[in-house]
Amino acid sequence: MKAEEQLSLLRTQFPEEAEERRPREEQKGLPPLPEAEKGVVTRFAPNPDFVLHLGNARPALLSYVYAKEIYNGKMILRFEDTDPRIKTPLPEAYWAIKEDLKWLGIKWDEEYIQSMRMEIYYEQARELIKRGGAYIDLCNREEISKNRASRRACKHRLQSVEENLELFDRMISGFYGEGEAALRVKTDLNHPDPSVVDWIGMRIIDTSKHPHPLSGDRYVVWPTYNFAAGVDDHLLGVTHIIRGREHAQNTTKQMYLYTHMGWNYPYVVNVGRLKLEGFILSKSKIRTILAKYPGRFEGHADPRFGTLAGLRSRGILAETIRETILGLGVKPSDASISWDNLASLNRKKLDLGTRRLMMVIDPVKLYIEGFPEELLVVRIPYHPDNKSLGERELRIGVDKTGPYVYISRKDLEMVMNSTKQARLVELANVEITSTIRSDPPIAMAKYISRDLETARKRGMPIIQWVSHNPVKALLRDPVGLRYNIYRGFIESSAIALEDQVYQLLRIGFVKIVEKSEKKILLLKIHE
């Protein structure tokens, strides 16, 4: 029986039952967080060893939006800088990360730096030892991994609380060198993942060799990620952890810590990783490229990188990133953002407030025979739909041969290959009569009329032009890690105005990189 038949049967037989049915409530935006009624405290916990990239924006934005915009709760920013040796923090990253977050519109209520909370971790470690949840292991790495593989405990696991406390103090005093002692959190010895088995909660880092940028060589015993994050999430009252999927196994580890301490583990949401079509996001890859090609990139903020700073220099709006990422939802599956999609969204946001200018690539001088004198100066609005952006005056250049404009060589070829007639935007309809192969190239045209209707009726292509006082323009179009370079003329309004972003007619949206009286360097944002 088909569903509709069943339904009609139901309606005739049991009318009340049928009416009970109501459509499921439509959920706008993000799904609700479980157990949110008791309050929501989220955290974003980056490692300040590099700047943020688009992928980091996912947990950051979700943590912010849930905590502050949906549940009226609290958001914490916490720098996880407890590895001065391998992931040495970058002093400028603490600041740069905050800039990135502010740019995204993220506001946090509290801010912590883990390397400044060392005494707290020591105190919690002692408490954990007292509760029998941890021991100081004096085995070396090889012994530890061998024992893990065979799921065996070493003798140090059986030490008394007193012995462990004493050994711990000795660790802190600097008695042991790197790898000679570690605090291990007791777990199920038979856990299928060997890295979970009695995981390392604290280890020794020789800060005389690897000083921490904030605390120098003051501490030698450092908590691992799982210890520090686990302790902090509890102590800071975090209720919901939104983090990358790569942390899934860490929840398992931290759960043992929470059980020993009698704490409740926050609710965890694992989100998938993000890719941006055509961009490199990985910090290690970006670092490698920067090291390999010094001088070829403008650091981590280069518009060809998928860092937030890079996207910002590219001309992508924070709002575009926000909408894109929130649109992905909170799935644990990875997502690859298509450039078309991002560009389309960004374009719509830029369009109405952006002045439109004309630039010709590969200019060809086009003399117009019979050009009426009253058209030598024209006024053209900067935006056809947004008159508040004003208008500018464009003058037509005249030399001894007569009045002329520059058009792009590609357009000239296109027009020559069709009806030879074209409309110059907001100016006049012309017919090209001849082209002269010279350097620079020249073409001749005949004035037809100035009305738009004729152009429409005859189906003329409408092309942009530049004339009097052209400014040399160099347009960089990012393609992967390269730039395609286009040279041409842009109207002088680009110099006169203060705008940073323009739409170049029939070329796309661009951002000004540099400009002087004579020259302008542009970066293509997208079409």
Add this chain to the structure above:
RNA sequence: GCCGCGGUAGUAUAGCCCGGACAAGUAUGCGGGCCUUUCGAGCCCGUGACCCGGGUUCAAAUCCCGGCCGCGGCACCA
């Protein structure tokens, strides 16, 4: 290899928990039309997807099992 998590149009996402109005919604892309002094924007129409195989059920995108594929983890990194 072991453990874990995923798989809905070209791309991304909604729906899955709680099976029925889902011949599957939305955005972008693509095709067509309208409008428009850009190849942009807007409006309209169209295109196109439930990984595969079994099972449960009157009914499966949704639940169960198996396979395939993708991703993550398997550090004294975060």
